[in-house]
Amino acid sequence: MIKVITGNEAAAYGALLSQPEVVCAYPITPQSQIPEKISEFYAQGLLKGKFINVESEMAALGYVTGASLCGVRVFTATSSQGLAWMHEGLHWAAGARLPIVMANVNRPFGAPWNLTCDHIDSLAQRDTGWMQFYCESNQEILDTIIQAYRIAEQVSLPAMVCLDGVYLSYLSESVNIPDQAKVDEYLPPYDPQFEIPGGTWKLVDIHPPMKGGYDLFSPTGFMGDRYELHKLESRCLETVVKADKEFYELFGRSYPPVEEYKCDDADVVVVCVGSAVGTCRHVINSLRNRGQKVGLVKMKMFRPFPKDLVRKVLLGRRKVVIIERDLSPGQCGIFFQEIKWALNIDYKFTPVYGFVSGLGGADITATLIEKAILYTIEQELPEQEVIWLGLEEKKISDDYDRNAIKIH
Amino acid sequence: MGSGGQGVVVAAKLLADAAAKGGYISQSFASYGALRRGGQVESFVRISGSQILVHSKMYGADYLVIMDESFVKKSKPALGVKDGGVLLINSSELPEAFSSLGDFKIVTINASSIARSRGVLLPNGVPVINTTILGAVVGVVSIVNFDHLAEAIREGKIPVPEKNIEAAREAYQEVVGEAKVAAAKGIEGGNLEKAAERYPVYNRDKMPRCNRCMVCYIFCPSLAISYETKPFWLNINYKLCERCGICIEECPRKAISWGVSN
Numbered sequence: 001m002i003k004v005i006t007g008n009e010a011a012a013y014g015a016l017l018s019q020p021e022v023v024c025a026y027p028i029t030p031q032s033q034i035p036e037k038i039s040e041f042y043a044q045g046l047l048k049g050k051f052i053n054v055e056s057e058m059a060a061l062g063y064v065t066g067a068s069l070c071g072v073r074v075f076t077a078t079s080s081q082g083l084a085w086m087h088e089g090l091h092w093a094a095g096a097r098l099p100i101v102m103a104n105v106n107r108p109f110g111a112p113w114n115l116t117c118d119h120i121d122s123l124a125q126r127d128t129g130w131m132q133f134y135c136e137s138n139q140e141i142l143d144t145i146i147q148a149y150r151i152a153e154q155v156s157l158p159a160m161v162c163l164d165g166v167y168l169s170y171l172s173e174s175v176n177i178p179d180q181a182k183v184d185e186y187l188p189p190y191d192p193q194f195e196i197p198g199g200t201w202k203l204v205d206i207h208p209p210m211k212g213g214y215d216l217f218s219p220t221g222f223m224g225d226r227y228e229l230h231k232l233e234s235r236c237l238e239t240v241v242k243a244d245k246e247f248y249e250l251f252g253r254s255y256p257p258v259e260e261y262k263c264d265d266a267d268v269v270v271v272c273v274g275s276a277v278g279t280c281r282h283v284i285n286s287l288r289n290r291g292q293k294v295g296l297v298k299m300k301m302f303r304p305f306p307k308d309l310v311r312k313v314l315l316g317r318r319k320v321v322i323i324e325r326d327l328s329p330g331q332c333g334i335f336f337q338e339i340k341w342a343l344n345i346d347y348k349f350t351p352v353y354g355f356v357s358g359l360g361g362a363d364i365t366a367t368l369i370e371k372a373i374l375y376t377i378e379q380e381l382p383e384q385e386v387i388w389l390g391l392e393e394k395k396i397s398d399d400y401d402r403n404a405i406k407i408h
Numbered sequence: 409m410g411s412g413g414q415g416v417v418v419a420a421k422l423l424a425d426a427a428a429k430g431g432y433i434s435q436s437f438a439s440y441g442a443l444r445r446g447g448q449v450e451s452f453v454r455i456s457g458s459q460i461l462v463h464s465k466m467y468g469a470d471y472l473v474i475m476d477e478s479f480v481k482k483s484k485p486a487l488g489v490k491d492g493g494v495l496l497i498n499s500s501e502l503p504e505a506f507s508s509l510g511d512f513k514i515v516t517i518n519a520s521s522i523a524r525s526r527g528v529l530l531p532n533g534v535p536v537i538n539t540t541i542l543g544a545v546v547g548v549v550s551i552v553n554f555d556h557l558a559e560a561i562r563e564g565k566i567p568v569p570e571k572n573i574e575a576a577r578e579a580y581q582e583v584v585g586e587a588k589v590a591a592a593k594g595i596e597g598g599n600l601e602k603a604a605e606r607y608p609v610y611n612r613d614k615m616p617r618c619n620r621c622m623v624c625y626i627f628c629p630s631l632a633i634s635y636e637t638k639p640f641w642l643n644i645n646y647k648l649c650e651r652c653g654i655c656i657e658e659c660p661r662k663a664i665s666w667g668v669s670n
Contacts (some may be wrong), residue, residue, distance in 0.1 A: 004421070004428045080639070137463070166439070167463055172421050173435040174428050275463040282461045365464045 001177045008033035010175050011103040011161070014145030016041050018101070019181040020075040022051035022067035024060040029115050030165040031105040038075075049073075053348050057082035058271060061089035061100075066263075070097040071192035073149065073168035076100065079165060080107035080121045087125065088104040090158075094129030096112040096231070096311040099152035100191070101145060102130075106274070107165040108327075116361020117165040119274065122391040123302070123334045128391060129229055131236065136277040138175045143253055144300075146178075151243045155236040162324075166276040166361055178251055186250050233304040240301060244291050245263040257301035258309040266295030267318040268376060273299050273335060274325060276357075283369045286332040294373060299335060307342040313344055319351050321376045321390065323369060323401065325358040332356075334383035353382045355407075357389035364390065371407050410475030410498075411449045411650070415538030418564070419473075420451035423552065424541055425560035427455045429581055430553050435460045448479060455551065459526030461468035469493060473545055475519075475537060477501075478651070487512075498541055517544040517579055526575035528568070539566065547583030552589075554580050607657050609667035610642045616665060618642070618663035 007012065011034050014305040015023065023042075025035040043388035049072075054060045057078050064074040073156045078086060081123045083104055108118035122132055130219045133148060135141045143165050148159040163169055242259050262284055263269055277298045284296045297313055316321050320343070323335040331337065336354035353376045358364040361385050375387075388406040396402055410416040417438040423435035438451040452466040461532050464475045468490040474480055477499040480487075487509070489495065499505070500521065503514040523535035530536055539561055546552045558573045566572055610618070620640055625633045631649035633655060635641065644655075 002433060004425045004430065047593040164463075167437075171435060171437040171463065172424050173460065174433050278463045285461075363465045365461060365467065367467075 002174050003177055004172050005138065005175050006033060006170055006172050007135075007141050007163050008105070008170070009037050011120055011145060011163065012037035012041065013177055014142040014161075015075045015077075015101075015103070016047055017142075017178065017180060018073065018075070018146055018149045018187060019048060019189075020101075021072035022052065022064060022074045023047070023049060023076070024052040024054045024063040025075075025077040026060045026082060026400040028052055028057070028079045028082045029105070030107060030169045031193045033081070033169070034077040034103060034105075040159045041354060046397045049237050051259045057085045057238060060095065061086045061102075062099055065089060065093050065096070065098060068093070068100050069096065071190070073153075073190040074100055075102070077105070079105040079225075080109060083125060084109060084120050087128070087221050089124055090128040090130055097156040097226070097229075097232070098334060099149070099156055099176060100182045101148045101152055102158070102160050103141075103145065104160050104162045105165045105169045106162050114360040115165070117167050117275070117358070119162070119292075119324070119334075120361050122160060122162045123326050125160070126257065126303055127332070129157065129158055129233065130303060131240075131301070133159065133164060133301055134162045134274050134299065135164075135168065136275060136298065136300075138171065138173050139253070140255055141168065141247070142175060142177065143247065143251065144255060145371035146183055146187055146242050147247055147255070147326065149190075151236070151240055153190055154243070155239050157236060162274070163279040164275040171275075182250060186247060218235065235304055236304055237301075237309075255300055256309075257306045258313060259298040259300060260313050261296040261298065263297065263313060264291055268321060268373060269297055269314060269317050270321045270369070270373060271297045271299060271314070271335065271339060273302075275321060276369070279364060279366050280323070280369050283366050283373065286366075287370065287373065292373075292377070302335075302338075307345070309346065310339060310342045315348060315350060317350060319353065319376050319379075321353045321355065321373060323355045323357055323372060326366070327356050327359060327386070336385065339374060351382050353379070353387060354385055355387045355389040362390055368407070375407060409448060409472070409479060410538075411652075412449045413652075414475045415536060416449045416450075416451045416475060416649075419475075419542055419545075420453050421536040422539070422557065422560045422564050423453050423545060424455075425564065426542075426546070426552050426557040427453075429556040429559055430551070432551070433466050433475045437465070439465060454547075471496065471545070471549055473541060474498065474509050475541060480506065488559055489574060494548060495543070498537055498546055515544070515548055515583060517541065517583060519579055520545065522582075523575050526571055526578065528571050533648075536572075539572035540575040540579045544583045546548035546576075547580045606666045606668050607646060607649060608644060608653060608664050610644060610664045617661045619661055621660065623658050623660060624664060627654050627658045629654060 014359055023038055027035050039051055040045040052063055054063055058385045060076050062075045104122050106117050106119050106121055108114050108120050133144050135144055144161050148161050152159040173281045218305045244254055244256055270280055280296050287294050322336050324333050328334055333356050341351050355372050372389050384405055391406050420436040424434040426488045427434040432455050435454040454460050467488055469488055471494045472489045474497045477497055491511045493512055495514045497506060497516045498519045499516045500518045501517050507516050509657055518536040519540040520535045523537045523540045528536045546554050546557050561572050562569045630648045630650050634643045
């Protein structure tokens with residue numbers, strides 16, 4: 001069934017098709033439509049589980065954590081400040097290896113107050129142990145949520161599905177909503193009959209659930225637990241690739257963790273995240289028509305970082321361009337750090353140009369992306385870690401302003 | 409583009425829906441700040457025969473629908489339409505009145521009057537024009553079928569869909585048969601022009617009524633109201649004022665009222 005729906009509604013449909021037994025979410029702009037839509041499904045009797053009203057984001061995550069410890073499939077959704085309030089709970093959920101799936105609508109933290117898109121909120125949670133997937137279109141949001149349940153339940157780790165605030169959350173486009181029967185075939189009912197890898201406890205034995213992995217660990221025991229968590233994270237890429245392959249066989253749509261687009265003979269490869277990827281594809285097509293050898297890499301998965309895949313596609317390129325919607329102030333873009341690290345593991349030099357653009361929902365337009373690529377082609381070596389793309393004109397008052405590289 | 413509360417976002421969604429029903433791939437998108445009723449809202453629709461990759465806002469559109477003519481009457485904003493593009497304006501005036509806007513093909517439709525005559529009204533009597541003007545849009549953008557629009561309106565969770573569809577049909581027919589349009593325009597109108605020109609006033613006559621509760625100051629969505637203490641006086645900054653009338657509505661002592669400019 002093809003419907004024109006917003007990104008938020010796509011997330012709600014993804015959750016509905018996965019049939020979680022407990023859903024709690026606290027509304028926050030730009031995520032509010034997700035709990036609204038799910039409560040509608042619940043009222044119509046489409047959602048068989050429980051929809052619980054909660055008083056805050058922390059409570060929302062607390063409820064789903066408790067429910068997940070009882071061995072049921074759960075869903076929650078949040079954004080920005082709400083995610084920050086969940087921060088402690090995120091560690092608890094990942095530490096207890098609970099397959100929670102959460103939709104996070106990307107929005108920056110205040111101050112200054114902003115309601116649009118910026119990836120900093122989820123990137124700031126990168127060390128919590130949650131898997132993170134970034135989506136490009138509304139169709140991908142729906143599909144990724146279904147995939148995320150399968151991956152999360154197979155590797156027993158929580159997963160965060162990130163969608164761009166406003167640029168996807170409020171954007172309506174045609175989405176193919178798959179049949180429930182087909183989804184059921186791909187995603188069988190959650191059966192928590194497994195021993196949590198590395199843990200000494202069994203999920204099914206936990207009754208009452210409060211005990212689940214939350215015993216006090218000695219320092220050595222804790223370190224051993226982190227070792228197991230790290231092992232789990234390092235291995236989960238295989239599961240992600242396999243889940244995607246099977247999804248493709250059933251639904252005909254595929255979202256690899258690191259997607260290559262026209263990269264085969266490309267000298268310059270652009271790395272992009274989130275909704276800007278679509279715009280980037282459009283620019284790559286038009287530059288290819290003009291004879292430039294450019295390609296695109298879409299980073300769908302950020303945690304665990306798919307370093308081998310990144311190295312396979314980016315090592316040895318003449319130039320790598322990263323266009324990202326986040327900034328670690330005083331340092332550089334976060335994807336820039338991670339990718340540069342991945343490329344320098346064996347001390348081969350690949351020039352990486354880090355463009356910071358679209359912070360706080362500034363538009364990353366096709367013109368800007370094209371300017372960034374053409375700038376990179378002209379340069380010999382990257383001079384600075386941050387190149388400001390699409391920054392409004394600023395008054396030049398000191399040396400920093402004079403030296404900073406800005407493309408308007 | 410239009411004012412917040414006119415249904416700009418819903419209109420874009422319905423148009424995208426209607427296009428999808430005709431087998432096109434469509435996308436709709438809105439950009440709005442924290443403003444409530446009265447502020448400027450922009451929404452965008454892309455209709456294509458193939459997959460739409462771009463997810464940014466729109467620059468250089470083919471068509472622009474202006475639901476609130478005061479935006480182009482007060483000033484000449486950058487319209488984001490390509491040269492030779494089409495402007496569809498909700499106005500009681502003839503297209504020539506807007507010829508100073510630039511090199512565009514201009515179509516005007518008195519959607520407010522059509523919506524009023526068809527009874528598509530809010531409880532307070534203000535006509536709801538978004539579905540009406542969509543009829544005209546479908547008339548101008550010929551690739552979308554009117555029946556698909558009617559279907560989209562029916563499915564769109566809109567109160568009294570049939571009245572909306574009738575109003576849309578009238579607008580559609582007016583735009584499709586353009587000769588009729590010119591004749592119909594001279595008669596109607598007047599009300600809308602006044603509505604666009606009016607603005608909230610706080611003046612000396614009303615000073616005794618004001619109890620300095622500052623409700624207007626708190627409720628103003630565009631921070632247009634400021635105050636002085638000695639002596640007490642309210643200032644309304646008409647550059648910021650969106651003419652939404654929230655201050656008039658909220659004032660418990662009726663110390664602010666509509667004024668009409670001469």
